[in-house]
Ligand SMILES: O=C(O)CCC(=O)C(=O)O
């Protein structure tokens with residue numbers, strides 16, 4: 159169990175409703191990632207028509223954009239992914255309904271001390287860890303036989319079915335993207351996707367509420383981090399910006415495009431691509447007037463399999479940049495506890 163980890167005395171949502179000032183443990187500390195800026199310039203990350211990746215139409219222009227996006231920003235906005243505005247609105251609405259339930263109802267799904275799964279806040283690893291101004295429901299969705307259904311809300315009554323349905327959609331989009339990523343580097347198209355299409359691959363969902371915050375210039379919604387995933391597929395709130403990405407030492411705000419999926423790479427893709435693709439550091443800022451909701455899905459390979467740079471991307475000109483690693487999630491977690499950046503720890 160993490161030292162000092164406990165559930166919050168009051169959720170961020172409740173503090174927002176009660177008009178509380180954020181307690182001192184929520185106040186941002188200047189970190190190596192620079193100051194808190196609530197309105198930096200917009201990130202000029204490309205918008206990619208991923209519809210063409212599902213068909214045999216000419217993909218060259220989009221593949222070039224994909225390669226350029228992933229080698230510089232490590233992220234892009236995916237449009238034409240095949241899921242309607244009303245489907246995505248409904249998805250966000252179901253999670254909104256969950257967060258709007260009385261605390262007594264949500265409490266049934268509270269995460270347990272020392273574990274991330276369930277409703278609640280981030281785990282606390284040390285006394286001086288700065289807290290995030292958000293509440294979340296975190297579920298391990300795949301492999302199916304590892305689901306802890308006690309954390310899966312039964313209210314709203316359609317929430318479980320909607321997660322299942324969205325999971326299928328996310329799986330198929332992610333495979334198409336992994337294949338396009340390989341083609342964008344002129345590699346055999348399954349070289350990445352094969353690590354994410356096996357029986358014990360992992361998919362986690364983080365459904366996050368960022369309530370309005372009275373002091374957005376002092377409190378982050380989510381601290382700077384890179385994802386440990388292969389790729390992360392994020393549905394943003396169409397009503398308010400908040401996500402920022404770090405590029406070349408500067409923060410940029412990710413624009414909201416109503417029905418785009420914002421896709422960013424996680425550390426495991428930076429490793430598999432031998433450092434060619436980037437896993438961007440990102441964070442979320444809060445807003446005084448508006449709450450924000452986001453739906454993040456994280457794909458990960460089977461934790462029992464070793465991952466490392468794919469062979470075809472290692473040669474004399476580009477020596478192996480990363481060691482192989484098993485169960486990157488646990489490794490990443492251990493590094494975090496020691497204050498070490500996991501990607502640095504696997505660098506050769
Ligand atoms: O809510 C967001 O916009 C980003 C969430 C995120 O970065 C994460 O859950 O890892």
Ligand SMILES: [Fe+2]
Pocket residue numbers: 383384385390440
């Ligand atoms: Fe993230």
